[in-house]
Amino acid sequence: SQQGEEDPQALSIQEGENATMNCSYKTSINNLQWYRQNSGRGLVHLILIRSNEREKHSGRLRVTLDTSKKSSSLLITASRAADTASYFCATDAGSGAGSYQLTFGKGTKLSVIP
Amino acid sequence: GAGVSQSPSNKVTEKGKDVELRCDPISGHTALYWYRQSLGQGLEFLIYFQGNSAPDKSGLPSDRFSAERTGGSVSTLTIQRTQQEDSAVYLCASSLVVSAYSEQYFGPGTRLTVT
Numbered sequence: 100s101q102q103g104e105e106d107p108q109a110l111s112i113q114e115g116e117n118a119t120m121n122c123s124y125k126t127s128i129n130n131l132q133w134y135r136q137n138s139g140r141g142l143v144h145l146i147l148i149r150s151n152e153r154e155k156h157s158g159r160l161r162v163t164l165d166t167s168k169k170s171s172s173l174l175i176t177a178s179r180a181a182d183t184a185s186y187f188c189a190t191d192a193g194s195g196a197g198s199y200q201l202t203f204g205k206g207t208k209l210s211v212i213p
Numbered sequence: 214g215a216g217v218s219q220s221p222s223n224k225v226t227e228k229g230k231d232v233e234l235r236c237d238p239i240s241g242h243t244a245l246y247w248y249r250q251s252l253g254q255g256l257e258f259l260i261y262f263q264g265n266s267a268p269d270k271s272g273l274p275s276d277r278f279s280a281e282r283t284g285g286s287v288s289t290l291t292i293q294r295t296q297q298e299d300s301a302v303y304l305c306a307s308s309l310v311v312s313a314y315s316e317q318y319f320g321p322g323t324r325l326t327v328t
Binding site for chain 2: 129132134144147187202204205206
């Protein structure tokens with residue numbers, strides 16, 4: 100079963116607007132990561148947030164994590180056409196053997212219209 | 214090159230044939246991972262290597278799938294007697310160590326089409 104589930108499945112915004120994507124997961128985790136994928140290839144790591152962190156920033160990216168709700172959000176501020184891509188959250192298995200194993204959601208497809 | 218590379222980038226094969234996919238991880242990365250991305254299925258973890266060892270093969274979809282890694286570097290994923298449901302993008306990633314906190318760097322993938 101999917102550990103991470105993103106919503107919305109697709110998001111279309113105008114350039115300059117902010118984009119917010121959400122991810123929910125089911126079991127305890129050590130960390131949650133966000134990746135970007137262009138044109139169905141080449142996943143690029145964006146940011147990792149640990150389970151004891153609540154918010155993290157990287158450039159125009161802001162990630163929040165609420166472990167009580169088992170959810171995370173990725174905010175991209177002042178979006179650009181180049182941000183058009185699919186965004187995935189990935190969670191580890193929490194504890195024990197295989198905790199390194201990342202489980203990805205099905206992603207949010209973001210379209211930024213110039 | 215500094216990144217993870219995979220070859221071939223695209224592979225079209227006939228049903229029943231064997232295929233071999235190759236992954237060159239980032240130099241010095243001891244951990245290597247294989248994932249599969251099918252249309253509508255998201256990314257599915259297949260197998261990981263710590264050095265040359267693959268401690269857990271339970272993620273492989275069937276016994277037609279096998280993987281090996283030699284010299285702590287290059288890895289090959291072999292699919293025997295390919296089926297149409299094997300069509301997918303196969304992604305390889307590497308990380309410095311096997312750890313839940315270690316960032317995984319992904320290659321561009323191999324798009325496999327079984328006709």
